[in-house]
Every structure is written in structure tokens, then in C-alpha cells.
Amino acid sequence: ITPSNRAVFLDGRASSSSDGTIVKYEWYEGDKFIGSSPYRWYVIRKNGTHTITLKVTDSLGNEANDTMVVTATGAKGSTLIANAGPDKTLNITPSNRAVFLDGRASSSSDGTIVKYEWYEGDKFIGSSPYRWYAIRKNGTHTITLKVTDSLGNEANDTMVVTVTGATLIANAGPDKTLNITPSNRAVFLDGRASSSSDGTIVKYEWYEGDKFIGSSPYRWYAIRKNGTHTITLKVTDSLGNEANDTMVVTVTGAEDGNIPPIANAGEDKVTEINTTITIQGIGTDFDGTIIKYEWKEGSKVLATTPTFTYTVVDTLEHNLTLTVTDDDGLVDSDEVTIRGIKESPDLISAVISPDEDNITKTICATIPESTHVFKKVDIMFLVDVSGSYKDDLSTFRAKANEIINAFEEAGQDVQISLASFSDFPISPYGSASYGDYAFRLDQPLTSDFSLVTTAINNLTILSGNDYPESQLEALFQGGKASTGWRDGALPIIFLATDADFHNSDNEPDYPGHGLKETVNKLVSKGIKVFGLQAGGDIDDVIEIADLTDGDVFSLSSNSAEIVSAIESAIAGTSTDMIVTLEPIGDDGNIIKSITPNIEGAKAGDPIEHVNAGDEVCFNVVFSRGIYASDTKVRTVHFQLRIVAEGVATIKNIPIKVKLSPKNTI
Numbered sequence: 001i002t003p004s005n006r007a008v009f010l011d012g013r014a015s016s017s018s019d020g021t022i023v024k025y026e027w028y029e030g031d032k033f034i035g036s037s038p039y040r041w042y043v044i045r046k047n048g049t050h051t052i053t054l055k056v057t058d059s060l061g062n063e064a065n066d067t068m069v070v071t072a073t074g075a076k077g078s079t080l081i082a083n084a085g086p087d088k089t090l091n092i093t094p095s096n097r098a099v100f101l102d103g104r105a106s107s108s109s110d111g112t113i114v115k116y117e118w119y120e121g122d123k124f125i126g127s128s129p130y131r132w133y134a135i136r137k138n139g140t141h142t143i144t145l146k147v148t149d150s151l152g153n154e155a156n157d158t159m160v161v162t163v164t165g166a167t168l169i170a171n172a173g174p175d176k177t178l179n180i181t182p183s184n185r186a187v188f189l190d191g192r193a194s195s196s197s198d199g200t201i202v203k204y205e206w207y208e209g210d211k212f213i214g215s216s217p218y219r220w221y222a223i224r225k226n227g228t229h230t231i232t233l234k235v236t237d238s239l240g241n242e243a244n245d246t247m248v249v250t251v252t253g254a255e256d257g258n259i260p261p262i263a264n265a266g267e268d269k270v271t272e273i274n275t276t277i278t279i280q281g282i283g284t285d286f287d288g289t290i291i292k293y294e295w296k297e298g299s300k301v302l303a304t305t306p307t308f309t310y311t312v313v314d315t316l317e318h319n320l321t322l323t324v325t326d327d328d329g330l331v332d333s334d335e336v337t338i339r340g341i342k343e344s345p346d347l348i349s350a351v352i353s354p355d356e357d358n359i360t361k362t363i364c365a366t367i368p369e370s371t372h373v374f375k376k377v378d379i380m381f382l383v384d385v386s387g388s389y390k391d392d393l394s395t396f397r398a399k400a401n402e403i404i405n406a407f408e409e410a411g412q413d414v415q416i417s418l419a420s421f422s423d424f425p426i427s428p429y430g431s432a433s434y435g436d437y438a439f440r441l442d443q444p445l446t447s448d449f450s451l452v453t454t455a456i457n458n459l460t461i462l463s464g465n466d467y468p469e470s471q472l473e474a475l476f477q478g479g480k481a482s483t484g485w486r487d488g489a490l491p492i493i494f495l496a497t498d499a500d501f502h503n504s505d506n507e508p509d510y511p512g513h514g515l516k517e518t519v520n521k522l523v524s525k526g527i528k529v530f531g532l533q534a535g536g537d538i539d540d541v542i543e544i545a546d547l548t549d550g551d552v553f554s555l556s557s558n559s560a561e562i563v564s565a566i567e568s569a570i571a572g573t574s575t576d577m578i579v580t581l582e583p584i585g586d587d588g589n590i591i592k593s594i595t596p597n598i599e600g601a602k603a604g605d606p607i608e609h610v611n612a613g614d615e616v617c618f619n620v621v622f623s624r625g626i627y628a629s630d631t632k633v634r635t636v637h638f639q640l641r642i643v644a645e646g647v648a649t650i651k652n653i654p655i656k657v658k659l660s661p662k663n664t665i
Contacts, residue, residue: 001044001074006506008070011039012054013493020058027661036535036557037388040467041500044072046346079109082157084145090135092165099161101143102130106157108149112516114523114547115148117231124604128515128524129168138166149651150547168196169246170231178223180253184300186222187249188195189213189231194245197239200589203629215629226251265322265336267632273312273340281305281334292325312340327432347654348640350622356665358623363581364596365642365651369613373574375649376426377411377446380478381452384423384471384497385466386436391404391558392498392534393459400456401565404449408568410573417456417483418443421474424511429470429502434463438470438512439477445484458556468500473512475529479521490573490648491527492550494566496559497541498534519547530569534559549645574612577644581618585638589625590657594618594640616642624658634659 013567027034027042029052034042038341050070057063083105090099098337101524103116106129117131118125125133135141141161148154171193176422178187190203194217206221207229213221224230230247235244264282270278283290284305285482293301297320302308310320318338325331350361366375367373381403385393396403409418419441423430430436443455477483478493485491513521522529528550535557545552551572553565593603597617609615620640622627636657640652 001047001072007041007043009039010042010052010054010068012056012446013038015054015056015064017056017060017062020062022056023059024057026055026057028055028440031482035538037467037498039196039537044070046585047072047074047435048609054173056140071407072509080107080113080147080153080155082106082145082155084157084159087160087162089162089164092135092163092167094571098132098134100130101125101145103147103157106145106147106155108153112150112519112547114150114519115149115400117146117148117491119144119146122602129520135161135163148153150543151632152229152596156313161228168194168201168235168241168243169192169239170233170235170243172231172245172247175248175250177250178253180223185219187370188218188644189221189233189247190218191235191245192217193232194235194243196241200238200626201235202238202626203464203630204328205231205236207234213629214479216432220262223249223251227252229632244425251639259325260304260330260394261288261290261326262322263322263332263333263334264319265334267634268337269339269633269635271312271338271340273314275340276309276311277338278307279303279310279320279336279338281322281324283322284307285324285326290324291327292323294323296321296323310338311340314339315342330573335481335556346651349658351658352660353621354660357566357619357628359593360619360621361616363620363640363653364597364615364617364644366576366615367577367579367610367612367642367650367651373612373650374411374490374611374644375651376413376486377648378415378416378417378485378489378491379407379410379571380417380419380445380491380492380493381407381456382474382478382481383418383420383456383459383460384422384464384469385459386469386497386499387461388464388467389496389534390461392496392555393461395559396459396563397457402563403456403566404452406570408449409567410492410570412449413489414448415445415486415489415589416443416449416452417441417445417479417561418452419474420461421470422457423468423470423502425593426511428466430453430465431463436462439474441478441483441513442519445486464499468502469497469499470512471495471499471501471540471544472503472515472518476518476521480517483631485525485527488647490645491525492569492573493522493527493529494532494569495529495541495544496532496562497535497538498557500538500541501544503540509638515544515547516641519544522548528573528645530566532562556658577610578608578609579608579650580643580646581597582615582618582641582643583638584641586625587593587638588627590622590636590638591640592621592623594620610644624659624662627659628662631660631661633661 010238025038051067053067055065082397085102116129142601144158146156172189180237204217213518218460220437230246232246234244261285293306311319321335421439422436424438425432503515504510529545529548530550531545534540534555540553581594595601595603596607597619638655640653644650
């Protein structure tokens with residue numbers, strides 16, 4: 001046994017019958033059934049002598065046995081090495097805010113690495129072999145990589161990232177000169193060039209001396225007096241850091257006349273339809289009085305007062321314009337957008353009062369008890385069309401409608417694709433003259449199942465030449481995004497075959513992808529492989545299903561039991577699930593943390609071993625997010641999504657959070 005030589009070739013084709021035809025071959029090691037083909041590769045992992053028995057049966061019912069002994073040497077104990085890469089230094093700049101974590105140099109001598117876990121302390125970072133990781137604080141950060149191989153072995157390695165350059169910079173903009181005229185009476189304040197290398201700016205405050213001007217990143221500011229005016233910008237980031245900057249405005253021409261008014265129509269609003277809300281506008285005139293207010297929607301006048309009520313009757317966007325006029329006849333306008341939404345019976349409402357910075361609500365949901373647990377399911381039926389699979393393909397054609405009906409039970413919105421393989425059309429793997437191919441997408445994902453049925457009926461048996469086939473290459477190609485896998489869908493591949501796999505990890509000359517690359521591709525997409533193995537156990541099918549958290553179903557030599565196997569596989573997808581709760585559309589960073597309502601659970605943990613019909617509960621902390629400095633009541637809408645296996649949406653929960661201005665007394 002060496003890395004490139006891990007199997008023995010069993011060949012019973014020299015068996016003979018003088019008065020009949022051999023119709024059945026059975027291979028065994030002890031009581032273990034190996035397979036039913038005349039010849040095949042057989043993987044042996046342990047040193048010592050292995051007695052292999054061949055049992056043949058002829059057309060007259062006669063039986064005969066023969067044995068061979070395989071003496072195996074060279075098998076070594078498994079060595080799993082985690083390699084998190086060398087220590088690194090990160091100097092944070094606007095264009096360089098993250099460190100690259102790469103664990104692909106990790107290795108397993110006698111297995112395949114199936115799981116990568118990155119941590120900083122107790123904080124879980126991610127589960128991909130490599131990724132970017134943003135670090136926001138100066139100092140040393142110890143990153144741990146934990147790897148697990150297909151034999152269950154685990155190993156850890158650490159790397160240290162030394163971070164410098166994390167800064168918060170307030171930028172009030174350059175000094176300006178304002179020459180006041182009837183058409184130029186205010187200066188534009190813009191703090192958007194401020195930056196935080198290790199956080200997010202959550203608060204802007206503008207002052208002239210002790211006078212508070214406003215809390216938006218940018219705004220117009222009317223100045224009435226000639227002279228120099230020092231404007232101060234104070235910014236605060238998400239880590240609590242503060243920084244100041246000043247700009248000087250030199251004003252001339254103040255005697256030239258009236259300062260125009262300023263209209264403020266208020267913040268945009270989202271509310272449930274058939275709800276009446278209060279719209280409040282503000283008109284400001286620094287050197288006079290507002291004498292007229294007018295609200296319009298299009299050309300229709302809605303009100304002539306600063307405040308009025310408005311009823312939202314649909315889910316369209318409504319743009320309302322406030323125009324104010326001062327006592328010198330100057331005008332200004334501002335616009336507010338009102339949008340209606342339909343309130344769901346599943347709506348979760350939260351209110352943060354003036355005395356609170358955040359609140360915690362326990363949100364529970366019941367996983368549907370039917371087989372239609374998942375909102376969307378994408379299924380690829382991947383079929384072996386090599387020469388030995390002729391009788392199985394006949395079964396698929398005869399049961400095409402039953403197969404499609406079984407697939408359809410997987411979820412509420414199911415799409416199905418069909419793909420096939422034999423092997424590369426290169427000797428000794430396949431035959432160009434027979435039209436062999438390593439992978440072909442016969443029907444892309446579709447909800448028109450008649451197209452899938454037609455594609456099954458159009459499959460043609462090819463050669464495949466030698467016994468192992470291109471299953472790994474087909475799985476790798478099937479796992480690509482170009483196949484059309486949908487976001488939020490549970491992705492499944494049903495692999496139907498009766499042969500072992502070619503594996504370039506052990507066959508350097510083989511042109512296809514190996515087991516390691518294929519497993520990484522499938523796991524990164526969350527794709528489960530369900531093996532439909534015809535004619536007995538196939539070690540390679542068992543392994544790929546195990547490494548992708550799928551399952552294996554043994555069928556007879558013509559796959560007669562395929563429909564019941566698919567039904568069992570579909571039923572199993574809604575058992576022993578890993579479930580998380582994720583925010584969708586939380587642009588205001590309202591969600592502070594999500595923790596399973598389980599003793600000892602930490603923020604960000606999933607809930608494991610969940611079955612259809614179970615109730616899952618999470619403790620959700622709602623905060624003020626980026627609206628901490630608001631001086632008006634604000635209502636924010638977004639969703640929380642229940643996700644299974646990291647990819648499949650089970651349920652969307654609408655969220656409404658009402659934020660009252662914070663009590664500063």
C-alpha cells in the first residue's frame with residue numbers, strides 16, 4: 001500500500017462452465033460481500049493476509065467457489081496535520097482591513113479532511129479551508145485552526161496576527177468661504193470622509209461652539225453673521241472611540257438680505273396597510289416667520305398645516321412633498337416617502353423605550369411536521385450510463401414518473417435536474433468511439449418535470465471501458481454554481497451507479513478531480529450526496545455519502561427499489577438537522593446577538609439534532625443600532641430567517657422594531 005496504490009484488482013473472468021453459462025459472480029472477504037461483477041478493484045486498508053472468495057453460478061444452477069489470498073503490506077497509521085499557516089502582521093489601512101487565513105496545507109495521510117473550523121479564542125470565524133478575516137483592534141490575535149478527517153481524527157494549529165494602524169479619523173472637510181447672497185445663504189457640512197479602520201462610525205455630531213447643529217453625516221447650515229465661524233465635527237464608532245475635527249467658515253455679505261427658509265418633511269416611513277399615521281413637517285426661518293405650509297402628493301394638495309394624518313391603503317411607495325414659504329416670499333421644499341406593507345400573522349414586534357439601549361425577546365418557531373419542511377429544494381439526479389448499468393437505466397425509464405413524484409415530495413418549491421456520466425473518452429478509462437463523457441448536464445434545474453422525464457427517457461448506454469468510472473469528476477462538475485443551484489435551497493445529488501470511482505488522488509495519470517477536491521466543492525455548497533448503489537455495497541459510494549452528510553441505499557442489480565430508496569432519503573432530510581436563525585435586511589444593525597434558548601449556549605451557536613415537528617427557540621437581543629442618536633420615533637422592518645444545514649430556508653419571520661428617542665435627562 002502506497003499513496004498511489006491502495007487497491008487490488010479482482011478478476012474472475014477465467015471461471016468457466018462446460019455445460020452452461022456463468023450468470024452470477026459474487027465476491028466476499030469472509031462474510032463481507034464485496035460485489036457482483038466479474039471483475040473490480042477492491043480497496044484494502046490493513047496489513048496482513050486477506051482471503052478473497054469468488055462464488056460463481058451457471059445457467060443450470062450449479063455453484064462453485066475459489067479463493068485467492070492477498071498479502072497487504074505498507075499500511076501506515078493515520079497522520080492528520082493541521083496547518084494554519086505562518087504568523088502574520090496586518091497594518092490596517094483603508095484598502096487593507098483583513099488577513100487571509102489558509103488551512104489548505106493541512107493534510108491527512110490515510111483519510112480526507114472533511115471539516116475545517118477557524119476560531120479566535122471562543123469566537124467561531126468560519127468553516128471553509130480558506131477565507132478573509134477582518135480584524136479591527138490593534139494588538140496580537142491568536143487564530144486557531146481545527147481540522148477533522150474522514151476517519152474522525154482531529155488536529156489543531158495556531159497562528160498569531162499582529163495588528164497595527166487601527167484608527168478613527170474625523171474629517172469635517174476643508175475650510176470654506178461663504179459670501180451670502182439671496183441664492184447662496186448656507187454652507188454645506190460634509191463629514192463622510194471620516195473613517196474608522198477598526199469599526200463603523202455610528203454617530204455624527206456637528207457644533208458651532210456650544211451650539212448643537214445636527215447629527216447627520218452631512219447637511220446644509222445657514223449662517224447669518226459675517227466673520228469666522230468654527231465648526232466642529234465629533235464622530236463615534238461602534239467600539240466607542242471618539243474623534244473631533246474642525247473647519248472654519250469665513251462669512252461675508254450678510255447684509256445682502258433675507259435668509260431663505262428650510263423645509264423638513266421628516267424621515268421616510270414604512271407601515272402596515274390600512275393604518276393611519278401622523279405626518280409632521282417642520283419649517284425653519286432664521287430671520288423671519290413661516291407663513292405657509294403645503295403638503296402635496298403629485299398635484300393633489302393633502303394639507304396646509306405642518307402636521308396631518310395620512311392613511312396607507314396599498315403597498316406602493318407614496319412621495320409626499322412639503323413646501324414652506326417665509327414672510328419675505330422665499331420658499332423651500334422637502335420630500336418624504338411612505339410605503340405600506342401587509343402585516344403577517346407571524347410578525348414579531350419589539351419596542352425599545354426611551355430608558356433602554358436594547359431588549360431581549362425569545363423567538364420560537366415550529367419546524368413543519370410534513371415532508372415539506374424546506375421552502376426550496378434543488379435535486380440533481382446523477383446517473384451512470386456505462387455499459388454495466390443497462391438494466392438499471394431500463395428501470396429508470398419505466399419508473400420515471402414515480403421517481404419524479406418521489407423527488408417532488410422534498411419541499412414546497414422543488415426543482416430537478418438530470419446529469420449523467422460514463423468516463424473520459426481516453427483509453428483505458430473510456431472510449432471515444434462509444435461517445436463516452438465524464439459529465440453531461442442533460443436537463444438544467446427546472447420546475448417543469450415533464451422535461452426531466454423526457455431527459456431520462458433520452459439517456460443512452462455507453463461503454464465506460466474499465467470498471468471504475470468518473471463519478472468524482474461528475475460530482476465536482478455537478479457542484480459548480482453554473483449548474484444553477486438556488487440561494488436558500490437545500491441542494492441534493494442522488495448518485496445512481498454500480499461501479500467504483502476513479503480517483504486522481506490515488507491515480508496521478510487520471511485526468512479528473514480527486515476525492516479531496518470533490519468533497520471540498522460539495523461541502524462548500526452544502527450539497528448532500530445520497531448514494532443509490534446497485535448490486536451490493538460500493539466503498540466509494542459509502543465514503544462520499546458519509547463525507548457530505550448524506551446516506552446510502554443498496555439496491556438490487558437492476559435498481560428495482562429506486563423509488564422507495566428516494567422516498568426514504570427525502571424523509572431523512574428533515575431529521576437530525578442543524579438549525580440557525582439569521583437576520584435578513586437588517587441594514588440598521590438592530591440585531592445585537594442571537595443565542596439558542598438552551599442552557600450553556602453562546603451567541604452564534606446553532607441548534608443541533610432538530611427534527612420535523614420540533615420547536616426551536618432563540619434569544620434575540622434588539623438594539624438601537626445605527627439609530628442611537630435619533631431624536632424621533634423610528635420603526636424598522638426586516639426579517640429573521642430559520643435556516644437548516646447552513647443553506648436551506650425553512651421559514652422567514654417578519655420583524656418590526658419601534659425605537660423611541662433615548663432619554664438623555
